[in-house]
Amino acid sequence: MARARVKETKQRQVGSGEAREHRLRLGELSDSDVVQASLDGDSRAFGELVRRYDQRLVNFVYRTIGDRERGEDLVQETFVRVYRHLQRFDQSKKFSTWIYTIASNLAKNELRNRSRNPLVLFQTLKKNWDADHRPLEWEDTQYKPDDLFRKRDLRAKVEQAVEQLPEHHRVVFVLREMEGKTYEEIADITGCNLGTVKSRLNRARNNFAHIIAPMID
Numbered sequence: 001m002a003r004a005r006v007k008e009t010k011q012r013q014v015g016s017g018e019a020r021e022h023r024l025r026l027g028e029l030s031d032s033d034v035v036q037a038s039l040d041g042d043s044r045a046f047g048e049l050v051r052r053y054d055q056r057l058v059n060f061v062y063r064t065i066g067d068r069e070r071g072e073d074l075v076q077e078t079f080v081r082v083y084r085h086l087q088r089f090d091q092s093k094k095f096s097t098w099i100y101t102i103a104s105n106l107a108k109n110e111l112r113n114r115s116r117n118p119l120v121l122f123q124t125l126k127k128n129w130d131a132d133h134r135p136l137e138w139e140d141t142q143y144k145p146d147d148l149f150r151k152r153d154l155r156a157k158v159e160q161a162v163e164q165l166p167e168h169h170r171v172v173f174v175l176r177e178m179e180g181k182t183y184e185e186i187a188d189i190t191g192c193n194l195g196t197v198k199s200r201l202n203r204a205r206n207n208f209a210h211i212i213a214p215m216i217d
Contacts, residue, residue, distance in 0.1 A: 023048070031095035039087060046086075050079055053096075056179075057103045063174045064107040066163075074110060078103045094185070101189045104171060111167045161211040169204035172197055 026034055026048040034052075038045035057078060062071035081102050089098055165173065171190060175181045181189070186197045 019044070032091050035086065035089060035091060035095055046083060049082070049095075049099075053099055054079075057099070060100070060174060060179055061103055061107045064104075064171060065110050070110065071107075074106045075103065077106055093188075097185055097188045100175070100179075100181070100185075101191075104175075104189050108167065108171065157212065157215045161208055161215065164211055165204055165207060169200050169207070172200050173204050173208075176201055 022044055026037065026042075026045060029037065029048075031049070031052070034045050034048050038049070054075065057075045058068070058071055061074050062068045065071055065074070078099065082099055089095065162170065162173070172186055175186045175189060176183075183194055183197050186192075187194050190197065192200070
């Protein structure tokens with residue numbers, strides 16, 4: 001039942017002007033207010049949560065498990081769990097942390113159930129790991145064709161390098177470098193303390209640098 005409701009919510013198109021105006025009003029609310037609206041019986045509020053997080057979670061899970069189609073299934077399951085347990089959400093906490101925790105746990109379970117670690121897409125090489133962590137785009141219309149070719153080639157090499165990172169390093173990599181999460185948010189999502197998060201991230205970065213170096217010489 002919950003799965004069908006989530007699927008219906010994702011597929012629903014905005015129809016009347018009234019519905020459109022209501023959607024716009026929801027779009028101006030904070031996550032916490034949208035959650036409360038859903039709990040109060042607003043049938044469109046949960047759809048607003050799906051709209052905000054669907055693609056972001058698909059990208060996150062895909063980069064973690066390396067399979068977009070399976071990633072979409074896991075995100076669907078994430079929303080099912082959110083829908084079923086929304087009344088349990090502690091609204092003093094960040095909704096984004098809660099939903100990423102659910103998605104992260106499903107992704108990690110997927111990896112454990114596989115015979116080999118899957119491909120993970122890492123953002124790009126960075127000269128200073130502590131610099132601004134806004135995601136960098138692989139494609140840019142301002143680049144010349146030769147530049148785009150080199151950028152795509154680099155991405156392929158990065159994918160090969162990150163594939164060799166262990167799961168517990170991969171998750172913190174994606175959360176920090178791709179999603180721009182803070183150390184505190186990563187700690188909440190993964191259930192690790194700050195020291196462990198920083199340690200895993202530093203080791204993953206060092207390992208990644210050693211792996212990628214001979215590929216780009």
